[in-house]
Amino acid sequence: MNNKANDISEQVISNYQKDEGMMIIIYSQWCVNNELDPKAVYLKAYPDQSKNEYVMHMLEQTVSIDEAEHIPHDTVLQVLSMFGNDDLAFVVSNEIQAMKETKKG
DSSP states (O other): OOOOHHHHHHHHHHHHHHHHHHHHHHHHHHHHHHOOOOHHHHHHHHHHHHHHHHHHTTTTOOTTTTTSSOOHHHHHHHHHTTTHHHHHHHHHHHHHHHHHHHHOO
């Protein structure tokens, strides 16, 4: 591969990682906003990822509920789906359903 193609590949990978990081932050903040532990919910979907330092670091990049913007349930599900995180989207859907059932009770 020539240098230009290599540079483009590195740029694509870098952009994907930034976007993936943003997806993790949106997910994590949604969890915090809904009084859920982002790591615990994430590990329900991906139990073998507990040693993934990048993901574990990104899961900690949240602010308190008071400082955070509201993140609608649909938004977090769309962002997860966009990145093919179907397993996590499924777990999040279950958490949303549990929240709705708790509010009814």
